[in-house]
Amino acid sequence: MFNILIVDDDTSFGLMIEGFLKRKGFNTTYASNFNNAQNLISHQEFDLILTDYRLDNATGLDLLPIVKKKNPNTPVVLITAYSDIRVAVNAIKLGAFEYVTKPINPDELLHVINRAFEKISPKPKAQKTSSKREYIKGISRYSLETEQQIELIAPTELSVLILGESGVGKEFVAQRIHELNTRSKEPFVAVDCGALHSDIASSELFGHKKGSFTGALEDKVGHFEMVKNGTIFLDEIGNLSYDVQVKLLRAIQERKARRLGANEEYPISCRIIAATNENLRVSSFSGKFREDLYHRLNEFSIHILPLKDRKDDILFYGYKFLDFALQEFNKQNIIISSAVKDIFQQYEWPGNLRELRNVIRRAVLLCKGDEITISNLPNEIQQPQQLTTDEDPVQLKEVKEKSEKELILETLEKTKYNKAKTARILGIDRKTLYNKIHRYRIDL
Known part of the structure; x- marks a missing residue:
């Protein structure tokens, strides 16, 4: 019988959900605040966490790293108002299994929970292999152009960087590239880098030997070793810590890796596809993401529009x-x-x-x-929210322009006002950069 932790600071609502799930045959534990939930997660084992987004002194998102650090495979389902849909999307990016919106429909909630438990696998925790799902080609002009890019790059062995907002289907595109390659009979392993806590990321990616650190009770096969000659998909690659980026760069360059605590190395022969919803070019310039790793991953890029x-x-x-x-x-x-x-x-x-x-x-x-x-x-x-005054669009435009101006100024300062390098980092041509400098009256 599955154990579910319910976290909600609305006691009446939380107890109502608890009673409903108990009647459906689940073991449930209720936590009325963030601190209580954190303590329960640390000392007990739960098969699923069901948490409201808005808690007393924190949010449901704050529970995600705590849960993922203890067990990356524990599903977290977020309850949110539909007005917080962007929060829900961000929760998925950070590793939540799914979200349900208020007002809660009991059948919908039960269906999401059952679907989460269907995903729980008895395989080793290091293994996260995506099952084959149907790829759907869009019909818009841009979707058809994207499909042409996929068919062009798929037969090659180039590393691919897929760009786009959360939820646009980056993993589907990666799997499509894998299916059109000669490696299609080999494994396709998807790794959600956003859900990997920094303390366990190296172990998840490269594996470890028993006793290599506190809690390493048995040998563990990492994703790179497990995928063998298949394709590894590194989703939300920009969330990897700098130390893990260094190890990943070395593994890609030398096509070898080593489990934590091991002396011997194993070969890396898989194809690497990465994805992000961030501007890694800007992140690499700011030092958040290694520039050399960015270029290793970005041998070919595919941008998916929202x-x-x-x-x-x-x-x-x-x-x-x-x-x-x-x-x-x-x-x-x-x-x-x-x-x-x-x-x-x-x-x-x-x-x-x-x-x-x-x-x-x-x-x-x-x-x-x-x-x-x-x-x-x-x-x-x-009833989507509409702009109600003529001033709103102007205000939004001003915010956008202010952010763009600040980014240009910051990049110019970093490059010591080298306009060619600045334009290259920002992903625009020099003429566009000059126009923006003139428009924002930036003094050089």
Whole structure:
């Protein structure tokens, strides 16, 4: 029987969830505040953590590194208001399994929890192999161009850096590259670098020998050794600590690695694909990310646009996700109403494809008839916040320009006002840089 820790500072709500899950056959423990939850996680074993985002003196995100440090494979499900959707997306990036939005639908919550337990594998903790999932080609012009890039680079052995916001499908693109390569029969191993605590990252990636550090009770095979001749996908690569970046660079350069505490080395023959939602070029210049590692990983780059910038894909993917949800919930003959289609086209989709999939799944679960209506959507999608005054756009524009000006100034100072190098670091041409310098009245 699975053990679930419920964390919520709203006692009545927390106890209600606890009672519901107990009736469904789960062992549950309730924590009414962050400190109590932290203490329980440190001293007890839980199969899943269900936590509200807004806690008394912290947030549910603050629990993530604590959980992942103790056991990287423990699923964390975040409860959040839909107005905090960007927080939920960030939680996924940091290693949360999934999020559910308020008001809580019991069937949806139960489905997410059951899906989390289906993911729990008896294999060694170092092993995180992605099961093969269906890759869906978009129909927008930009998606077709991206597919051409994938088909071009896939047969080669170049390292690929996939760029894009969280939720745009970077792992699907990486797996597609693997499937179109001669390595397709070999393993594809996805590693969420954002979920790797700095204390265990080296062990997860490269393995360790028994007794090499406190808590190393047995030998452990790292991801690089496990993948052999397959493909390793390093998601959110920018979250690796500097020390781990050094070890990774050495492993890539020498095509060899060593388990912690071991004397002998093992060969690295896998293909490496990395992904990030950060600007690693800027991070490398600031010293946060090693520039030499950036160039090693970026032999070829693929940039995936956010969903809001490729409107033609929204309904196309919506129909695909609808088919999947109908199969998942054993329903049929449900369509998307015209009003919902219009809302989908207007909404910004900060969570990208992941959010669209979740909205469709939730709508199918809630749908009582043969048509998904506006009432089946979260409130914030039904009534998206609109700019209410003419001053708002100007204020947003000023914020953007201020940030851009500060970035240009900082980069110019770092390069000792070498404009060619500054433009290269910022990813723009010199003419564009000169125009921005003139526009922002930057004194040289």
